[in-house]
Amino acid sequence: MRVGDSNSAGRIKNITGTFSHTSTLTDSKTGAAAAQILSGYAAFLNGAQVNGDMANNGAINITITTQSQTATIPAGYTTGGTVTASLTTGTLAHNASNLAITKNDTA
Secondary structure, X not given: OXXXXXXXXXXXXXXXXXXXXXXXXXXXXXXXXXXXXXXXXXXXXXXXXXXXXXXXXXXXXXXXOOOOOOOOOOOOEOOEEEEEEOOOXXXXXXXXXXXXXXXXXXX
């Protein structure tokens, strides 16, 4: 029988009622903790909901302007970004004995 078939009109029955289905998917080899799920999202692990608490930091862009400055990347998810060293020639010359520039590094 096909939809629109002229012979189908008398053979289609109305079905009423409530239908439900419950499934629990488990995999003993994988799983995630709340810290591994992005904040605002949830996952179901072994039948239980786990709400994420990993911070969403977006893009991280940091410019280092002094030799002693450090770049701290916060824990959590990041979409990427750039850490740039913007040191002046005077800073480099003054601190040249502390620099170790190797092949493929730039200053």
